Amino acid sequence: xxxxxxxxxxxxxxxxxxxxxxxxxxxxxxxxxxxxxxxxxxxxxxxxxxxxxxxxxxxxxxxxxxxxxxxxxxxxxxxxxxxxxxxxxxxxxxxxxxxxxxxxxxxxxxxxxxxxxxxxxxxxxxxxxxxxxxxxxxxxxxxxxxxxxxxxxxxxxxxxxxxxxxxxxxxxxxxxxxxxxxxxxxxxxxxxxxxxxxxxxxxxxxxxxxxxxxxxxxxxxxxxxxxxxxxxxxxxxxxxxxxxxxxxxxxxxxxxxxxxxxxxxxxxxxxxxxxxxxxxxxxxxxxxxxxxxxxxxxxxxxxxxxxxxxxxxxxxxxxxxxxxxxxxxxxxxxxxxxxxxxxxxxxxxxxxxxxxxxxxxxxxxxxxxxxxxxxxxxxxxxxxxxxxxxxxxxxxxxxxxxxxxxxxxxxxx
Numbered sequence: 001x002x003x004x005x006x007x008x009x010x011x012x013x014x015x016x017x018x019x020x021x022x023x024x025x026x027x028x029x030x031x032x033x034x035x036x037x038x039x040x041x042x043x044x045x046x047x048x049x050x051x052x053x054x055x056x057x058x059x060x061x062x063x064x065x066x067x068x069x070x071x072x073x074x075x076x077x078x079x080x081x082x083x084x085x086x087x088x089x090x091x092x093x094x095x096x097x098x099x100x101x102x103x104x105x106x107x108x109x110x111x112x113x114x115x116x117x118x119x120x121x122x123x124x125x126x127x128x129x130x131x132x133x134x135x136x137x138x139x140x141x142x143x144x145x146x147x148x149x150x151x152x153x154x155x156x157x158x159x160x161x162x163x164x165x166x167x168x169x170x171x172x173x174x175x176x177x178x179x180x181x182x183x184x185x186x187x188x189x190x191x192x193x194x195x196x197x198x199x200x201x202x203x204x205x206x207x208x209x210x211x212x213x214x215x216x217x218x219x220x221x222x223x224x225x226x227x228x229x230x231x232x233x234x235x236x237x238x239x240x241x242x243x244x245x246x247x248x249x250x251x252x253x254x255x256x257x258x259x260x261x262x263x264x265x266x267x268x269x270x271x272x273x274x275x276x277x278x279x280x281x282x283x284x285x286x287x288x289x290x291x292x293x294x295x296x297x298x299x300x301x302x303x304x305x306x307x308x309x310x311x312x313x314x315x316x317x318x319x320x321x322x323x324x325x326x327x328x329x330x331x332x333x334x335x336x337x338x339x340x341x342x343x344x345x346x347x348x349x350x351x352x353x354x355x356x357x358x359x360x361x362x363x364x365x366x367x368x369x370x371x372x373x374x375x376x377x378x379x380x381x382x383x384x385x386x387x388x389x390x391x392x393x394x395x396x397x398x399x400x401x402x403x404x405x406x407x408x409x410x411x412x413x
Contacts, residue, residue, distance in 0.1 A: 002044035005035070011128075013135040016099055020044070086362055093402060098148050100136065101400045104129065105157050108189060112156075115196060119231040123186075130185030133168060134178070137401060143169060144348075144402040146338035147322040147394070155396070156192065156203075159276055162399050164188040166272045166317075167265075169401060170309070173316050173341070176264075179236075184265045186233065187240025191269055194224025194241070204282040218253050221245055239263040244270050249303040259306055267306045271297075271313055274304070279323070284395045290321035290336075291377035318344040319374075323397040325383055326374045333387040334364075334374075338402060343367045345374065352387040361390075 004018045012033055014026070021027065030038070073081070107129040114122035137143060145166075167188040171181050195203045198220045202209075205217050224241045233241070243266035246252035248259035252270070259267065278293035288296065294314055301310040318339035320326055326334050326349070334349035346367040353361065366372055380393040 001047060002041045004039040004041070005033075006039065007033070007035075013138075016096065016103070020046070083360075083362065087360060090363055094146075094148075097146055097400045097402055101148055101161070101398065104133065104161055107132070108157055108160055111189065112193075112196070115193060115227060115231070119227070123231040123233060126186050126189050127182065130164075130168075130182055130189065133165070133185060134181055137168065137172065143172070144338045144340060145169065145317065145322050145399055146402040147336070148398040148400055155280070155282070156195070158396060158398055159280065160189055160192065162276045162280070162397075163191065163269060163272050165399055165401060166275070167268050170268050170272065170313055170316060171265075173312055174264075174268075174309075180265070183234060183236025184240070184268060187237030187244075187265050188269050188272070190224070190228060190231075190233070190237065191241055191244045191273065192220065192224065193227050194220035194222065196227065197223045206282075218245070221254050236263065236265055240265045240269050242266070244273055246270060247304045248306055251303070262306075267309055271305050271309055275313075275317075280396050287395070289324050289377060289379055290317070290397065291319070291324040291326075292379075294319075294321060315344055316341045318347050320345075320347055320377055322347070322399065323394065324377050325380050325391065325393050326377050329373045329375050331375075333383055333391065335391040335393055337363050340367060347374075349374075350391060352390045354386075358390050358392075 002018070002020045005012055005014070007017065013029060021030075107125065111122050111125045111129065114125060164185055168181060168185055171184045176184065198216065202213055202217045203220070205214070209217065221242065221244070225238065228238050228241045240263065243255070243257070243262050246255060246257050246262055246266065247270070248262075248267075250256050250258040262270070274297060275290075275293050278288045278296065279290055281287055294317060297305065297310065298314060301307055316339075318336070318341065320336045320339075322336050322338055324336040326336060328334055328349075328351065332351050332353070334351045336347045337350050338348045340347070346365075348363050348365050350361050350363050356362075364372075366374070380388060383391070383393075
């Protein structure tokens with residue numbers, strides 16, 4: 001049965017609020033939710049309203065008397081069917097990621113709408129959203145990072161979700177416990193909450209700012225701490241709000257503390273916040289590719305970031321993070337779609353293949369192709385026009401985790 005739960009996304013552990021029941025475990029979870037009823041869609045369900053006995057009679061009546069062995073499908077038919085199934089699975093995995101991302105974005109916007117009118121309710125909503133994300137990350141093995149087709153709409157929502165999701169994945173890689181992950185999630189969602197009280201034109205640092213404008217921009221940290229205290233945030237997320245612009249060498253702001261005085265969560269968020277800022281600046285023409293952003297951060301890593309954490313971050317994101325445009329060793333151009341942290345040089349890519357229509361392009365797992373690799377990363381504007389149109393790299397990059405069971409974990413962008 002395809003059912004609809006009349007509950008918020010954060011009130012249950014399922015990836016989506018509408019889905020097809022596929023196991024007895026799901027039925028058990030449904031019972032534990034204490035629901036008295038659920039809605040269902042007959043048109044989307046795999047149910048027959050006929051009894052099994054009736055189906056058997058109907059099948060027997062429909063069978064011709066001289067039924068013979070059906071013709072064996074040709075290799076070409078088998079290949080087409082395999083491609084069709086792979087394409088359907090690929091589209092379904094992307095749809096699931098994007099729907100989850102959309103529901104998380106809706107949840108975050110509710111948080112921000114409540115911050116000033118009902119700060120305690122906003123805190124509770126941020127905690128519920130973080131708990132929902134953690135519940136949906138509870139899968140065996142790795143998670144993949146994957147590229148999404150659409151960002152969350154407004155830039156502040158997309159930035160908060162990117163930082164939160166990547167920070168949680170990095171925290172997971174470090175083996176943080178549930179309480180630490182909750183602090184990390186709430187703090188990363190709310191790290192820029194102080195910008196609500198900064199003039200709109202000063203919310204994003206610009207090289208053209210005067211000293212007074214830079215100081216006004218930097219005030220978002222102090223204002224954020226005051227708001228977080230009003231919300232009743234726990235010490236863990238409060239430190240993330242206070243320290244997300246500090247640097248390991250003491251050159252950050254506002255307190256100019258070094259790494260030894262930064263909390264673990266703050267060191268993670270400072271790192272991820274910088275990465276997303278480089279990839280998704282206010283002016284898209286200044287955006288770096290994810291590969292360029294990682295390269296710059298690695299060059300600065302001796303000073304700005306916790307080196308151990310930076311190395312783990314680069315391993316998790318892959319040498320060519322999702323969203324990178326690359327040229328393969330066979331000279332074709334491709335877009336990195338997802339990354340398996342166990343094989344950072346062998347991501348999954350969508351390749352520009354002149355023989356395959358764009359809408360039917362399959363994602364190739366380079367891990368399964370020993371003779372094919374990546375030669376170089378390049379900016380989208382340096383792609384041939386046909387490859388640029390085919391691959392359609394995004395102006396803004398949005399990440400989500402992919403808990404699909406088709407192979408080792410991936411992260412979605």
